[in-house]
C-alpha cells in the first residue's frame with residue numbers, strides 16, 4: 001500500500017482549558033480529494049490550523065511526505081509544499097490579479113510585501129506559472145483587473161490561485177464555495193476536481209452535495225474527534241453520521 005502524503009496522529013489542541021481536538025488521526029493519500037466535515041464546532045477549522053501551522057499543536061504529530069512538520073512555522077510548511085486557501089480573504093485589493101499572484105508566487109507574506117514591491121514588481125517573474133494558474137481558474141481574461149473589482153466567485157477562485165502559486169503538493173481549502181451562487185459553485189467544483197490530477201486536496205465544505213460528489217475520502221468530525229471515515233457511500237449510510245447531523249439540527253446548528 002502506498003504511503004499517505006499527510007499523516008497526522010493523535011492531534012490534540014487546547015485553547016486554555018477547552019480541548020478543541022482530542023486526539024485526531026488523519027491520513028491523506030496522494031492525488032485524492034479528502035474532505036473533512038462535521039457539525040458546527042466539531043473542530044474542522046482547528047484541525048486545518050494545526051495541520052498548516054496557523055496554530056501550534058498541544059500534542060501529537062504531523063508527518064508530511066515522511067517528514068515531521070508539527071513543530072514548524074506555517075511559512076516553513078508552505079516551502080515544503082503545503083499551501084492553504086483561507087476563508088478570510090488573502091487578496092491584496094488594490095493589486096491586479098497578475099500582481100496578486102506574483103506576490104504569492106514569491107512566497108511573500110503581507111508584511112514583507114513592501115520590500116517585494118520595490119524591486120520585483122517591475123519584472124515579469126513567474127509569468128508562465130501565473131498564466132497556467134489563471135487558465136486553470138478560468139481567470140485569464142481578468143489578469144489586469146484590480147482584485148477588488150472581481151466578482152465574489154472570481155475572488156474566491158483567485159484565493160485558490162494564491163495558494164497554487166506556492167506550487168504546493170497538498171492544498172487545504174477551507175469552505176471554498178461559501179457565499180457563492182450556483183454557477184460559481186459549479187466552476188469551483190470543477191476546479192477542485194481538476195486539481196486532483198496534480199496535487200492532493202484537503203477540503204472543509206458545508207455543501208454536502210459537493211462533498212459527496214467530488215470526495216474520495218470523507219472524515220466526519222464531532223466534538224473534536226473523528227466520528228467516521230470512509231467513502232461518500234460509506235459515510236452517507238452511516239447511522240452515527242446521520243445522528244450527528246440530526247443532533248446538530250435539533251440544537252440549532254447549521
Ligand SMILES: Nc1ncnc2c1ncn2[C@@H]1O[C@H](COP(=O)(O)OP(=O)(O)OP(=O)(O)O)[C@@H](O)[C@H]1O
Pocket residue numbers: 015018020038039040041042043044045046047
Ligand atoms: N481561538 C480559540 N479559542 C478558544 N476556543 C476556540 C478557538 N477557536 C475555536 N475554538 C473552539 O473550538 C471548537 C471547534 O471550533 P472550530 O472552528 O474548529 O469548529 P468547526 O468544525 O470548524 O466549526 P464551523 O463549521 O462552525 O466552522 C469550538 O467550540 C470553538 O468555539
